Amino acid sequence: MxxxxxxxxxxxxxxxxxxxxxxxxxxxxxxxxxxxxxxxxxxxxxxxxxxxxxxxxxxxxxxxxxxxxxxxxxxxxxxxxxxxxxxxxxxxxxxxxxxxxQHFENHQDTSxxxxxxxxxxxxxxxxxxxxxxxxxxxxxxxxxxxxxxxxxxxxxxxxxxxxxxxxxxxxxxxxxxxxxxxLSRGSVPTFMAPDxxxxxxxxxxxxxxxxxxxxxxxxxLSVYGKPSCFGGDEVQPGCECVPGPDHVILRAASLLIIRSLEIKFQNGASANEMKVDLQRFMSELLTFLKPHLQPSLQSHNLCEWLSRVFIEQDDDMLEAAKTAMGIYLKLTRECEATESLTQEKEMWNHHTHENGYNPHCIFLFLLKNIGFDSTVLLDFLISSETCFLEYFVRYLKLLQKDWDNFFTICKYFDITESKDNINICCCISSLVQDRSSNQTEPSPLAVLGNHRDAHAWVSWASEASSEPLNHVVMSEEAQATLQANSLSPPRTSQSLVDYETSDDSEEESTGQRLANSRLTSLHQEAMKKIQDTVGTSRDKKELSLESQSRSLVSKESNTPFSVDCDIGPNNIASKVGISHRTVKCFEELQGAIYRLQKKNLFPYNPTALLKLLKHIETIYNRSMTPL
Structure with a gap:
């Protein structure tokens, strides 16, 4: 042979x-x-x-x-x-x-x-x-x-x-x-013995x-390449082909650098060495990524790079988030052992955001990308294809210890989001004013749908200390605008399991608890038309999931959508913000896990996870209670 x-x-x-x-x-x-x-x-x-x-x-x-x-x-x-x-x-x-x-250039036949x-x-x-x-x-x-x-x-x-x-x-x-x-047909162990x-x-x-x-x-690295085409590798004549970056390379290169930094830090590097290496290599990575991210990554919001790069690949995204958190925890422990973080809190916060590895920002961007949909988190938890369980447990433990910092970051998310929404409203207003000359009326939803969030970070230290964390008060106009625009309709996702059944009496109470998450009547009307169209081709299970997602929307909202950004006289400013939506997402997730556990449908014992979620809810309620 x-x-x-x-x-x-x-x-x-x-x-x-x-x-x-x-x-x-x-x-x-x-x-x-x-x-x-x-x-x-x-x-x-x-x-x-x-x-x-x-x-x-x-x-x-x-x-x-x-x-x-x-x-x-x-x-x-x-x-x-x-x-x-x-x-x-x-x-x-x-x-x-x-x-x-071998010297590649010396070969005549390189194949x-x-x-x-x-x-x-x-x-x-x-x-x-x-x-x-x-x-x-x-x-x-x-x-x-x-x-x-x-x-x-x-x-x-x-x-x-x-x-x-x-x-x-x-x-x-x-x-x-x-x-x-x-390759292995047997199950691959999640945790390997020390080697x-x-x-x-x-x-x-x-x-x-x-x-x-x-x-x-x-x-x-060759970041730009020929696009993949179904059925061949050539674009048909007459079809426009917009060249784009190779996101596989972007993801792999990003994981190479942050994972290498984590491994190096875990093997005895000092706090100063870690800070220097982190700043040098993350600067190199972000400089490499910025030209390939559209819209471009803002210099004041660098923590968004992770969700932007890994949005199409769940397993790599969660590996990157877990790795970034590992770097943060290691550096925090080393700094606490050698210096006082409380005295240099402003500098520390600036370092985490400047180098794009703040775990709270990374997690909040993840939640925003999935529309604060607890069913997506549930799918991650019961799937063995990602490391989400390990990442989520580590983050919840961190959140218990670092709640004040998380709450501060949520406040700036709210402020910058309300500023962006005011700018959107002004943009819509100008488009409506041009209607008389163009005889065309652009849809406000279309403008909102095409607008990418551009969360501009403001000074992290001065404003953070200017008011108590448990009394976050924004202007009435900013709050009303946030209420009208920032609570975008949650994405209806198909869960791996249908955990909502007719005998669950908690669904109704869940809808009542979330009644304060309201959308404008214009949002409701447009979403209803979309859902009615799509709903004709769905079976009953999918419709039940869809109705659960719609429970986030109150049908009793009387706040009209004003293209001039005017606030209605009967509108009451709401304090609903990122922290509230995050905790509500955790509450929904906690209820879903409990129902699955009660029916012996959850794949592992979630008792410890439920305790962590419950503790976060308790901390939130305590922080929102006036002294």
Whole structure:
């Protein structure tokens, strides 16, 4: 079969390699000694890189066999893999050095080098995955961590963008310990046992990432690429194609940097070193991201970068949020041990926002993106596809200790949001005034729908200390405008489970509790038309979820929508703000979890989580009670 690898018939060569790989896997399972001639064949072809097709087929067969071992459900797969890797432990390192020492520009036919790079990258991922998940310890499994600069050199080559993208994603998965997750048929443990040698290797890789960023790694990444097209890779004639950034690269590069910083900080860096490194590398990252975010990221609101970059990828977004919180907690503990945070609170707040890692801002932007919809949080909690449970529990614990800071941040969210809404109203007013000349009347909802939130942060220290946290009072005009405009209709989401049933008597009381969250009559009329149209094609379960979302809207609102931003004489200013909506979202989530638990439908014991949510509600009620 190995003689067929050099035939001109590529299909025959591939079938020969596949048959030989299946034979090798069968021999391993049946404890039959592997052929010495095949071992010698692989060792000879991998002893140094060559453009022969034999190299690619050797890599492909090795990868195929390891994949099959991973997918096997037998209890002896660790021993089987150990037997398979033993003859190749040293040869992999030799091939690693030979392959990555190539000069890409010197190759006339670069396709074979690219094929070898892609095949070896897949094999390298399997080797690292076997170390993490199967607890094997071979030298070949540590090649990347021992010599990471070789991999970063490939990113600087004048090579196709998709190759660089694969290498960036591969390094990201290594830093997050997510390599090989899609191979094992069994459940992957969420929490792994401590592995000190692996921690040392991850630190070496993190240092290599930060060093590469210092040397200009982000400037070598190809962020713009051809858009993906369904059914092909070319845009049809006559169709406009607006080039945009590759968000996969943006997300991967962002996670590379913040995860590397977290790993470095966890391994004994001092508070001053952490502050310097954080400021340097986050500045580099934000400078890299700003040109690719539309509308552009405002310099006074840098904490929004995370939700803007990761909005389309839930698992990466929550990994980034958890990592940013880990950095915040580590730096806070170190600073508390060496200096008084209370004396430098203004400087500390400025540092967290300037470098875009304040956990309260990050969480509030997450809630705003999901429309403060508790059903989305519930879906995250009962799904095993993200790390939301770990992130959420850590955040709730932080929120208990840092409530005053959270409340202050909520106040500035409210103030800046009301300012933005006043600007929107003025914009709508000018459009209506132009109606007489243009004979067209733009829809206020269309203007509101196309407006992106531009929350402008004001001075974080001076105004925060000017009034008590438990008596947040805004002007009557700002409050009424906030009431009319800022409470946007919550997005109706389809939950993974339908936890609202007809025998639940709590739904009615929930609607009464949320009666203070009111929309204007114009919002209600437009949303009713949309929901009536969409509702004809939904089944009863979806309609019940939709009605739950609409319970946030009071049908008794008498406040007219005024394009001139006038406040009606009968309007009573409301103190509904971001903190209120956040706590109400927690209350809805708490009720949903309780109902699921009561029916034995929740996938794990949520008692501790319910206690945390209840405690946050108690803290909020206490802070809103006048002294």
């Amino acid at each position: 190995t003689c067929m690898f050099q035939t001109s018939d590529k299909l025959l060569s591939h079938m020969a390699a596949k048959c030989l790989a299946l034979l090798l896997y069968f021999q391993l399972k049946e404890k039959i000694t592997l052929s010495n001639s095949w071992i010698s064949f692989c060792q000879k072809n991998l002893s140094e890189y060559s453009e022969s097709d034999k190299v690619v087929y050797c890599l492909w067969m090795l990868t195929f066999v390891i994949k099959e071992i991973f997918k096997d459900t037998c209890s002896q797969k660790t021993e089987i893999l150990k037997q398979f890797l033993t003859p190749f432990d040293t040869i992999f390192e030799v091939f690693y050095n030979s392959l990555f020492s 074979k080098l690219i094929n070898s790079l892609i095949c070896f990258l897949e094999l390298l991922e399997l080797l690292i995955a076997s170390r993490i998940h199967l607890k094997l310890h071979f030298t070949c499994q540590r090649i990347l961590f021992l010599k990471p600069s070789c991999v970063f050199d490939v990113i600087t080559w004048p090579i196709q963008a998709f190759v660089k993208r694969k290498f960036i994603i591969f390094i990201k998965k290594c830093l997050l310990c997510k390599v090989g997750e899609d 000190h040698p692996l921690d040392v290797d991850l630190l070496a890789l993190a240092d290599a990432v930060l060093q590469a960023v210092d040397l200009g790694l982000l400037r070598t």
